[in-house]
Amino acid sequence: MQHNLKALTTESRNERSMQIDTAQPMDILRIMNEDDKKIAKAVEDVLPDIEVAVQYVFESFKQGGRLIYIGAGTSGRLGVLDAVECPPTFSTDPGMVQGIMAGGENAFVKAVEGAEDKPEAGEEDLRKIGLSEKDTVIGIAASGRTPYVIGALQYARSVKAKAVALSCNENALISKEADQAIEVVVGPEVLTGSTRLKAATAHKMILNMISTSSMILLGKAYENLMIDVHVSNEKLKERAINIIMKVTDVSYDRALKALEAADLQVKIAIVMIKKSLTKEDAIALLEQSDGYVRKAIETE
Structure with a gap:
């Protein structure tokens, strides 16, 4: 040895x-x-x-x-x-x-x-x-x-x-x-x-x-953004809001409202905004898209 x-x-x-x-x-x-x-x-x-x-x-x-x-x-x-x-x-x-x-x-x-x-x-x-x-x-x-x-x-x-x-x-x-x-x-x-x-x-x-x-x-990124970040504190909430703003090009207030409506799930909030959907419909679309945001928002 x-x-x-x-x-x-x-x-x-x-x-x-x-x-x-x-x-x-x-x-x-x-x-x-x-x-x-x-x-x-x-x-x-x-x-x-x-x-x-x-x-x-x-x-x-x-x-x-x-x-x-x-x-x-x-x-x-x-x-x-x-x-x-x-x-x-x-x-x-x-x-x-x-x-x-x-x-x-x-x-x-x-x-x-x-x-x-x-x-x-x-x-x-x-x-x-x-x-x-x-x-x-x-x-x-x-x-x-x-x-x-x-x-x-x-x-x-x-x-x-x-x-x-x-x-x-x-x-x-x-x-x-x-x-x-x-x-x-x-x-x-x-x-x-x-x-x-x-x-x-x-x-x-x-x-x-x-x-x-x-x-x-697995679909936990969109472009180079962490769209599945776990929002567990204020810093991460701010990061989540900024991610939503970057992907959807909406205001801070609208991104915040969407995030809260989506129960702090960034993926859902993005699909809600990009596809003008309710939370429930956004969840359903994501499920149909195997959790991939890009696939969901590009769906006709």
Whole structure:
């Protein structure tokens, strides 16, 4: 195991930062900034693999299935972070996108030592949520060798759920347990082995892409606007009003009235205005259009 760890790109030493312990603050920042510039290119190189993952997730959603992120440590936290942002951004049910991490919810704020070393724990956590063949599981591990994630992906495939492995090393162990591997190789970290740096940034970018792309494909955007935003506070209400104004070209007051008449549902408010419909008729038209606003408002 020690030999394997040394062979990983994520555990290699970065030649550019060998003297970072004697560098001045600005020099440290420049070294880190220069290294971070490589992340977007590494993500670009695996876009075809990410596309496959997006198709898996989209198909899961269309079948009433879920997107499940699972990982340990920083990797697990990234999955939880992406999952919890989906309900306010896209008005999704909290169960539709879930983040699970080794050690449970408490591990998000305090490390649970050894939690990632048990493959059976990954399986058990997926059993607890009733994983089915309709779901897509994305196992996240920068090293690509976390036993907890390996166990989770093996179980996912055993129940015929789609399994995606996200790592930062080539030929990662978790890749062998997945229907689709995404190996985004960002190179050695500025601080050797600290994968909360470039590796985590790359993974955050990819998770953003997967969830956002899937939601757009589901019709939760019109042009580049968040038309399914959950209006849960004054800031989001103002955002919703502005979205309605941009799409329909009406006044603030009219947009506000439509939003309130639509029970704070932006999609419904837009269709009401664009098609001069009542709330009930707008809802019916959206249902006929599978929830796609563009399709609804372009209907003759």
